[in-house]
Amino acid sequence: MxxxxxxxxxxxxxxxxxxxxxxxxxxxxxxxxxxxxxxxxxxxxxxxxxxxxxxxxxxxxxxxxxxxxxxxxxxxxxxxxxxxxxxxxxxxxxxxxxxxxxxxxxxxxxxxxxxxxxxxxxxxxxxxxxxxxxxxxxxxxxxxxxxxxxxxxxxxxxxxxxxxxxxxxxxxxxxxxxxATASMGVALKSCTVPALGRPSFELADDELELGVGIHGEKGRERIALTTAGNIVERLASTIDDALKPAQGQRALLHINGLGATPLLELYLIYDLARLFWDQRGVSVTRSLVGNFTTSLDMSGCSITLTLLDDEMTRLWxxxxxxxxxxxxx
Amino acid sequence: MxxxxxxxxxxxxxxxxxxxxxxxxxxxxxxxxxxxxxxxxxxxxxxxxxxxxxxxxxxxxxxxxxxxxxxxxxxxxxxxxxxxxxxxxxxxxxxxxxxxxxxxxxxxxxxxxxxxxxxxxxxxxxxxxxxxxxxxxxxxxxxxxxxxxxxxxxxxxxxxxxxxxxxxxxxxxxxxxxxATASMGVALKSCTVPALGRPSFELADDELELGVGIHGEKGRERIALTTAGNIVERLASTIDDALKPAQGQRALLHINGLGATPLLELYLIYDLARLFWDQRGVSVTRSLVGNFTTSLDMSGCSITLTLLDDEMTRLWxxxxxxxxxxxxx
The missing domain is CATH 3.40.50.10440 (Dihydroxyacetone kinase; domain 1)
Structure with a gap:
């Protein structure tokens, strides 16, 4: 470790x-x-x-x-x-x-x-x-x-x-x-809990974990490594299904790093997620990109969407x- | 990759x-x-x-x-x-x-x-x-x-x-x-440059690189893995030797994450560096802790000290x- x-x-x-x-x-x-x-x-x-x-x-x-x-x-x-x-x-x-x-x-x-x-x-x-x-x-x-x-x-x-x-x-x-809020995460590599001294879970070099929790809990599905575009499509679709935003709905888009993922990649994820909701008529009016809810040194990220109204926007x-x-x- | x-x-x-x-x-x-x-x-x-x-x-x-x-x-x-x-x-x-x-x-x-x-x-x-x-x-x-x-x-x-x-x-x-500014870094694990597809350098599980550059350039010395206390002592001593702060000197202490190091560890490094300069009569009056000058997904950090005067403090x-x-x- x-x-x-x-x-x-x-x-x-x-x-x-x-x-x-x-x-x-x-x-x-x-x-x-x-x-x-x-x-x-x-x-x-x-x-x-x-x-x-x-x-x-x-x-x-x-x-x-x-x-x-x-x-x-x-x-x-x-x-x-x-x-x-x-x-x-x-x-x-x-x-x-x-x-x-x-x-x-x-x-x-x-x-x-x-x-x-x-x-x-x-x-x-x-x-x-x-x-x-x-x-x-x-x-x-x-x-x-x-x-x-x-x-x-x-x-x-x-x-x-x-x-x-x-x-x-x-x-x-x-x-x-x-x-009004829904999130979903993805991990490329596990974190290592200090008291344990070894990775919390093992992922092969060509695998990723969709829907991972912030303690490395098992996700929804383990799939083969794929493009950022495909990953965002999977996460964003699940979030969109849960929230069912109306056309013209305003939203806050939060891309959260789980600890070891560079900002360069988080902004790329943002770009793809933004396009996803742009195409569905959701207007992203507020954004937050960075490491806020992390999982030690886990390599991964999550997408969060919050549907906003006037009061929530003002309070944000x-x-x-x-x-x-x-x-x- | x-x-x-x-x-x-x-x-x-x-x-x-x-x-x-x-x-x-x-x-x-x-x-x-x-x-x-x-x-x-x-x-x-x-x-x-x-x-x-x-x-x-x-x-x-x-x-x-x-x-x-x-x-x-x-x-x-x-x-x-x-x-x-x-x-x-x-x-x-x-x-x-x-x-x-x-x-x-x-x-x-x-x-x-x-x-x-x-x-x-x-x-x-x-x-x-x-x-x-x-x-x-x-x-x-x-x-x-x-x-x-x-x-x-x-x-x-x-x-x-x-x-x-x-x-x-x-x-x-x-x-x-x-x-008035001096920095020194340390790496636990290399970053991986996307175009290269593999780690820029290799460190054994029981090694760390003192004085690493932000592109993974070779450092001053490769040493056996040791406590955070020993690492901070090495980095801070080198910085202190370079700046030679006077007793009572005010300073800005910046702990910078290189990309994959959790905030939990960066604040522990801050605590140790703060104690190091407290003991030498340097008064840390401003602080910055986080990932600001990163090296993709490198696991590591750097310590920076800037000796402050009134004008620099006001501008900070x-x-x-x-x-x-x-x-x-």
Whole structure:
């Protein structure tokens, strides 16, 4: 295993300390229990947005803490859910009296632990559940996974909370964004989890995995290596089938790198996906290209489409000042 | 070779088209000869800053075109210098009457072609030469290579040009930033150039390359795989020897990913480098962590330190609005 680490046991703490030092103007780290919150507290009465999940997906979620987005993020060990005590401590630290809203990616461990935290806080456990991965059938037993669409949900709901919307308004908006969002990924090469020391799965030199999850979960199909054009056609068709956008529909197109894929290739994927929806009368009015929901050093990417309305567009454009997303601020 | 491409021949054009589509509010692409320039022209009389180099280092340089940074960037083929006709066309497109200033990484082909373009434009060919890679002895025949410090030079000189400084002031400032900047890189795994189809160099599973260049050029030394702490000690010591910062010196610390290294590891490197200079009385007052000067899918990173004064700090903080760097704007 070739990685820049001192030891598997200290990796996460060292990395989080570096993150907090590099962005001390934006975030503060609580080392135990682990959470990252804003350096400057939000205004009184604001809904507090808290997310979290296993580490290894950076900049998600810690990189999204700051004005206009999250109030706090709880990083678990690599690819491991954070624990309820982290969420409880984070909630107590950022509570401004407007209520606490959890944004949770749909994985059994995350869902269970956020539910336990909600119980301990005596708040309704109806957070926003993100399940945008349409590579999985909608009615599978554990439902669809939360993947790169999470960035979009956290940005739009983050702007809503910052603008003074109530807890219930934020929650309903979040559900609306989730419904309007679909993602699908593809892997060329597995990532290597430090504690494991070897690739999470093996792909032959002439194979790729369609519909891979952000932890290297098995995808929808393993196919022979093919052109970027064919890959985009497969991903975009599946997304398009799930969302069924109307002619003239406006949308946000997000190409997300899984960690080891060069920007050169991500922009090529963008170009192909853009053409795909142009030809279907969908007007891509907002774009995001880069590594946002990663899977350590996995070579691969995902396509996310969010159907936009005026309110969502306005909230997407609203000022944001985090380590990983920053504009109009 | 596993990459998201349609063909080696069309990769660059497709990627640039995607880039320009995704950031149409910031940049415009001229397809032939290839250059990227700002969508909104700069104010009359502003010094026009133009950079360029081989592709494969994205977001450098095209991702740095926009308000507060470059006026245009000329992308060559992958790891290949752009040609003088590109630079000439870019200069003619962005000339606002304040003069043209080239920012050139120190590689023989880039230097020669920017000199030819300067001759064709009948302008002094004294652009800003970036040669921050201190892994190479200062008086080697071809000099030191330009690597990740380029981002810092382009940001600071970009802000100076935007603020109305003259051509000569911008040039002198650029030379000052270059002198105050030192970088050194390390590779764990080679990149794969699409036209070649195989890794540019081979490293055993228990080896790493210290002082690697951003095209996979041979480094200073090949050593056995070791801890991140030992690696940072080697890179930071070499940088510190080159810059010899005084006690109490302020500095910008830039940890640059070469393409395939997770943010988790880059922030761990940041933490270690920060501690290294803390212990030497150097005060890191500005930071930049992420993939900015990449080498396709190379697994590795570099450390860059720039010694800051008040003017450089103010210009670093000045508004910037590009695809890859955006703040206060």
């Amino acid at each position: 070739k990685k820049f680490i001192n030891s598997v046991d200290t990796l996460l703490d060292e990395s989080l300390r570096g993150f907090a030092l590099a962005h001390a103007d934006i975030v503060r780290l609580n080392p135990a229990p682990r959470f990252v919150c804003r350096t400057a507290p939000a205004q009184p009465g604001k809904v507090a947005l808290i997310s979290g999940g296993g580490s290894g997906h950076e900049p998600l979620h810690s990189g999204f803490v700051g004005h206009g987005m999250l109030d706090a993020a709880c990083p678990g060990q690599i690819f491991t859910s954070p624990t309820p005590d982290q969420m409880l401590a984070a909630a107590q630290a950022v509570d401004q009296g407007g209520g606490i809203l959890f944004i949770v990616k749909n994985y059994a461990g995350d869902v269970m632990n956020f539910e336990m935290a909600a119980e301990m806080l005596d708040i309704p456990n109806a957070g926003i559940l993100v399940d945008d991965d349409v590579s999985i059938p909608e009615h599978s037993s554990s439902g669809r996974r939360g993947v790169a669409g999470t960035t979009i949900v956290e940005k739009i709901v983050g702007a809503a909370a910052e603008s003074g919307m109530t807890l219930e308004e934020c929650r309903m908006l979040g559900e609306r964004v989730v419904k 454009d609203a000022p944001v000042h985090t380590a990983a997303l920053r504009w109009n601020c | 596993k990459k998201f491409i349609n063909s080696v021949d069309t990769l660059l054009d497709e990627s640039l088209r995607g880039f320009a589509l995704a950031h149409a509010d910031i940049v415009r692409l001229n397809p032939a000869p290839r250059f990227v320039c700002r969508t909104a022209p700069a104010q009359p009389g502003k010094v026009a800053l133009i950079s360029g180099g081989g592709s494969g280092h994205e977001p450098l340089h095209s991702g740095f075109v926009g308000h507060g940074m470059l006026d245009a960037a000329c992308p060559g083929q992958i790891f290949t210098s752009p040609t003088p006709d590109q630079m000439l066309a870019a200069a003619q497109a962005v000339d606002q009457g304040g003069g043209i200033l080239f920012i050139v990484k120190n590689y023989a082909g880039d230097v020669m072609n920017f000199e030819m373009a300067a001759e064709m434009l009948d302008i002094p060919n004294a652009g800003i030469l970036v040669d921050d890679d201190v892994s190479i002895p200062e008086h080697s025949s071809s000099g030191r290579r330009g690597v990740a410090g380029t981002t810092i030079v382009e940001k600071i000189v970009g802000a100076a040009a935007e603020s109305g400084m003259t051509l000569e002031e911008c040039r002198m400032l650029g030379e000052r930033v270059v002198k 903080d000045a508004p910037v609005h590009t695809a890859a760097l955006r703040w206060n704007c």
